[in-house]
Amino acid sequence: MRLSALLPSLLSCALIVTCGASASASAPARAGTVLPTGTVRPSGALSPGGAVREAARRAPACGAPYLVERELPNGARWRLCWEMRVIEGLTLTGVAYTPPRGRPIPVLRSTALAQIHVPYDSGEPRFHDIGALGENAVTLASADCPGGERRERFVCVTTRSRGHGYLKSLPGEPNLSALGHELVVYAAFQIGWYTYLVEWAFSDDGAITPRVGATGSLAGFATGPEYGWSTGTGDTHVEQSHTHNIFWRLDFDVDGPKHDVVEQYDFPGSGTARRTLSRTVFTEEAKAVNAPARWWRVVDTESRNADGHPISWEIGDSGSAQYRGPADEAFTRADLYVTQYRACERLASNNPAPRCAGSVDRYVSGQRLTDPVVWVNVSYHHVARDEDADPMPTHWQGFRITPRDAMAENPR
Amino acid sequence: MAWGRIVVALAGAGVAALAGSLLLLSGEQGSQAARSPLRTPSPADPLTDEEIDRVGEIASATLRARMTNGRVELLYIERGDDKAAGERRRADAYIYDYAANRFIVRTVDLAEGRVVAEREGRGTQPPPSRLEEERAAELLLADRVHGGRIRAAYARTAGRPLRSASDLGLRALIYTPRPASRGAEACSDHRCVRLLVRLPDGTWPDTTRTVVDLSAKKILTLTGR
Numbered sequence: 001m002r003l004s005a006l007l008p009s010l011l012s013c014a015l016i017v018t019c020g021a022s023a024s025a026s027a028p029a030r031a032g033t034v035l036p037t038g039t040v041r042p043s044g045a046l047s048p049g050g051a052v053r054e055a056a057r058r059a060p061a062c063g064a065p066y067l068v069e070r071e072l073p074n075g076a077r078w079r080l081c082w083e084m085r086v087i088e089g090l091t092l093t094g095v096a097y098t099p100p101r102g103r104p105i106p107v108l109r110s111t112a113l114a115q116i117h118v119p120y121d122s123g124e125p126r127f128h129d130i131g132a133l134g135e136n137a138v139t140l141a142s143a144d145c146p147g148g149e150r151r152e153r154f155v156c157v158t159t160r161s162r163g164h165g166y167l168k169s170l171p172g173e174p175n176l177s178a179l180g181h182e183l184v185v186y187a188a189f190q191i192g193w194y195t196y197l198v199e200w201a202f203s204d205d206g207a208i209t210p211r212v213g214a215t216g217s218l219a220g221f222a223t224g225p226e227y228g229w230s231t232g233t234g235d236t237h238v239e240q241s242h243t244h245n246i247f248w249r250l251d252f253d254v255d256g257p258k259h260d261v262v263e264q265y266d267f268p269g270s271g272t273a274r275r276t277l278s279r280t281v282f283t284e285e286a287k288a289v290n291a292p293a294r295w296w297r298v299v300d301t302e303s304r305n306a307d308g309h310p311i312s313w314e315i316g317d318s319g320s321a322q323y324r325g326p327a328d329e330a331f332t333r334a335d336l337y338v339t340q341y342r343a344c345e346r347l348a349s350n351n352p353a354p355r356c357a358g359s360v361d362r363y364v365s366g367q368r369l370t371d372p373v374v375w376v377n378v379s380y381h382h383v384a385r386d387e388d389a390d391p392m393p394t395h396w397q398g399f400r401i402t403p404r405d406a407m408a409e410n411p412r
Numbered sequence: 413m414a415w416g417r418i419v420v421a422l423a424g425a426g427v428a429a430l431a432g433s434l435l436l437l438s439g440e441q442g443s444q445a446a447r448s449p450l451r452t453p454s455p456a457d458p459l460t461d462e463e464i465d466r467v468g469e470i471a472s473a474t475l476r477a478r479m480t481n482g483r484v485e486l487l488y489i490e491r492g493d494d495k496a497a498g499e500r501r502r503a504d505a506y507i508y509d510y511a512a513n514r515f516i517v518r519t520v521d522l523a524e525g526r527v528v529a530e531r532e533g534r535g536t537q538p539p540p541s542r543l544e545e546e547r548a549a550e551l552l553l554a555d556r557v558h559g560g561r562i563r564a565a566y567a568r569t570a571g572r573p574l575r576s577a578s579d580l581g582l583r584a585l586i587y588t589p590r591p592a593s594r595g596a597e598a599c600s601d602h603r604c605v606r607l608l609v610r611l612p613d614g615t616w617p618d619t620t621r622t623v624v625d626l627s628a629k630k631i632l633t634l635t636g637r
C-alpha cells in the first residue's frame with residue numbers, strides 16, 4: 001500500500017520541468033519510443049536477438065564464492081554475482097531470472113544501496129550513513145543465516161517460504177494451490193548504534209523485493225517532547241524521532257543491456273466512476289514522486305514474451321513516508337529518479353567522486369535517456385516506542401520490482 | 413574481504429624512505445587469507461589481495477613522482493565498474509592529499525599495469541578510511557575538554573581508565589557544514605568527520621556537536637542549526 005494519499009496525484013513540478021514526456025498526467029503517451037502494449041511486431045522481431053540469447057547462455061561473469069545460482073522448488077532459477085564494495089557494501093550484479101521451463105531473462109546489471117540519510121526531528125544531527133559500508137559488515141554466525149550458506153562470513157544466501165504462490169478453489173476437486181519460495185541474499189552492517197540488514201529477495205515468480213531493516217539500538221539522545229516519544233522507564237527520557245531515507249541505485253538491463261525505456265503509469269479519475277490508463281514515457285532524465293496507484297516500469301522495447309508483449313519489470317509499492325527535506329537536501333524531494341548511466345554517479349548524496357555531481361537530484365540534467373539508471377527513495381519516520389528497548393526490533397522499509405509480461409503466463 | 417588498506421604517507425622528510433612507508437594494514441574484518449592469491453579472477457569478481465597490492469603500488473608510484481611534499485594518503489581501493497571498460501580488470505584508488513585538501517581518484521588498469529584515468533577536486537569528501545577513523549579518535553581523546561568528557565564517561569561505565577582509542581567502538585562519518593550551522597565552516601574545504609563512540613556498556617554519548625577537522629588536526633564544536 002502506498003502512503004501517498006497526502007499528496008495530490010500530480011506529477012512533480014520537477015518532472016514537468018525536466019522530463020521530456022508529456023507534462024499532464026492524463027496526456028497520451030509520447031509516440032514512437034515504445035510500441036503500444038499488445039502491438040505484435042513482425043515475426044522476425046518476436047524473440048530477442050541471437051546476441052542476447054548468447055549472453056544469457058554465456059558463463060557467468062563471476063566465480064565461486066561470488067556466484068549465486070539457485071533453483072527454487074517450482075523450477076524457476078535466479079543467477080547473480082555479489083560483491084562487498086568498500087563504499088556501497090553488498091552489491092549485486094548480473095541478476096537474471098529463468099522462469100520454469102523458460103530461458104534466462106537478464107533483469108539488472110547492478111544494484112546496491114545509494115544512501116541511508118537519517119535526519120533527526122529537532123533538525124540535528126543529520127547523518128549520511130554511507131559511509132564505508134563494506135568496512136562495517138557484521139560477521140554472520142550460522143544462526144544468523146538459517147538454512148543458508150554464508151559467503152566469506154558476511155553474506156547469507158538462503159531460501160525461504162513466501163506464503164501462498166496461489167490458491168484457487170475448484171468445485172468438487174482439491175484446491176489448486178502452491179506455496180511460493182524466494183532466494184534471499186543479505187548482509188548486516190553496523191553503523192553506530194544501528195545495525196542495518198540489507199536484503200534482496202528473489203521470488204520464484206520473478207519478483208524482487210529490496211529492503212532494509214534497521215535494528216540494533218536507538219541513539220539514546222534526549223530531546224524535548226515536541227521532537228520525540230518517552231521511552232525507557234517512566235517519563236524521564238524522550239527519545240528523538242528521526243527519518244531513515246534509504247536510496248537504492250538500480251541499473252536495469254531488461255533482457256540485455258540495450259533498448260531499456262522507463263515509463264510511468266497513472267490512472268486518473270479515482271473517485272469517479274471510471275479510471276483511465278495513462279502512460280508517460282521518460283525520454284529525458286526525470287524526477288518523479290509517488291501518487292496513489294502510480295507505478296513505473298522498465299521495458300525492453302525490442303524483446304517480446306511468447307505472447308508478443310514487451311518484456312518489463314515494474315517498480316512500486318514503496319510505502320514511503322515521503323520525507324521532503326530542506327533546500328540543501330534536494331535529493332530527498334522525489335521518490336524515483338531516472339538518470340542516464342554515468343559511471344561516477346554512485347550515491348544519492350555525498351557522492352564520492354571528484355568532478356561529478358554530488359547528489360541524485362543533480363544527476364537529472366536534461367540528458368536523453370538511452371541507458372537509464374533508476375534511483376528509488378523510500379523513507380520511514382521512526383517514532384520510538386517502549387518496545388524499541390534493546391535489542392531494538394527490526395523496522396523494515398523497501399519496495400517491489402515485479403515482472404510485467406516477462407512471461408506469457410503464470411510462471412508456476 | 414575484497415580490499416586491503418594501504419597507506420602511503422608522503423611527508424616531506426620521508427620521501428627517501430617511501431618504499432618502506434607503503435604500509436599494508438590488515439583490516440579487522442579482513443578474511444583475505446581464505447582466498448587463494450593464485451586464482452585468476454573472473455571479470456565481476458572482487459579484487460584479489462594480489463590485485464589490491466598491485467593497484468596500491470601502481471597508484472602510489474606515480475604519486476611519488478608528482479607529489480613530493482605534503483601528506484598524501486591512499487584511503488582504499490574499489491573495483492572499477494565502468495561499463496565503458498567492458499570486462500577489463502580495473503580498480504579505483506581513492507586518495508586524499510591533506511596538504512592541498514584535494515580528493516583524487518586514480519583508475520588503474522591491471523592488465524596494462526598503469527594509471528589510465530585520474531580525477532581530482534576539492535570539496536568532495538569520500539568516506540573516511542579506518543586509519544582516519546582511528547586518527548580522529550586520537551585527536552578527540554587528546555583534546556582536554558572533549559576528550560576529557562569521553563574519558564570520564566568511559567571510566568564511569570568501565571570502572572577503569574581509558575587506555576587508548578582501541579578501547580572504544582568507533583564510527584566516523586564525513587561532516588559537511590550545513591548552511592545555518594556555525595563552528596565548523598572550515599569543513600567546507602577541510603576533511604572533517606563526526607565520530608560516534610561506543611562505551612563498554614553499549615551506550616553512545618552524544619558527540620554529534622563535536623567535529624574532528626582531520627586537515628587542521630583540530631576539534632570543532634557546532635553551534636546553531
Ligand SMILES: [Cu+2]
Binds near residue numbers: 242382
Ligand atoms: Cu530509527
